[in-house]
Amino acid sequence: MDRKTEKELLKKAKAGHIPSYEDLMADCRNKIYQSLCALLINNTDAEEVLHDACIKAWQQLPRFRGDSRFSTWLHKIARNEALMRLRSSKNRLKHESTQEELPVEKMGETRSAFDALRQYDRKLYLKKAMIRLKKDERMALSLFYFEEQSIREIEEATGWSNSNIKILLYRGRNNLYRELRTLLKNEVEDLL
Secondary structure (H helix, E strand, O other): OOHHHHHHHHHHHHOOOHHHHHHHHHHHHHHHHHHHHHHHOOHHHHHHHHHHHHHHHHHHHHHOOOOOOHHHHHHHHHHHHHHHHHHHOHHHHHHOOOOOOOOHHHOOOOOOHHHHHHHHHHHHHHHHHHHOOOHHHHHHHHHHHHOOOOHHHHHHHHOOOHHHHHHHHHHHHHHHHHHHHHHHHHHHHHHO
16 A cells, blocks of 8 residues: 555544544464464464454554554554563463464365375464574564565564564574474485
């Protein structure tokens, strides 16, 4: 969404026009959800946090000055909500299962079942390794690689400095590789 459209929708939303707010949300909802999934690991928690963040953003919308993009502002609210949830349920995260059902119905005709299983294994082991990372490293890697945000965008969304983001990415990549090697022993090169 371009800045002009966003400003028009914001103006209407601040006046109480709910469909305009929904349009703003639709533009950034999926990216924020993916980021929350990476941070919280549990998809249900991510949905709940996103819902809470949307409500909080609606309530705080009159205070939004427009210094940043709406999506950046909402992402910051969602991240803060997620961090509060992590603090309140620190121990629960360690014991959660990371098992997922194999999405058989999504296998394309050109992909074999073996390729789908291999892709599933990649995601599963990546998710298991990501759980073991520090939350800031997990967040930085998720924003940079999965959401393809620039370092500048990550700065705006998180409030971290440029150098801190680069350090988190560097350490996160190294720690992720180390965790994958621990999980997979010598198979890590085959998986990647």
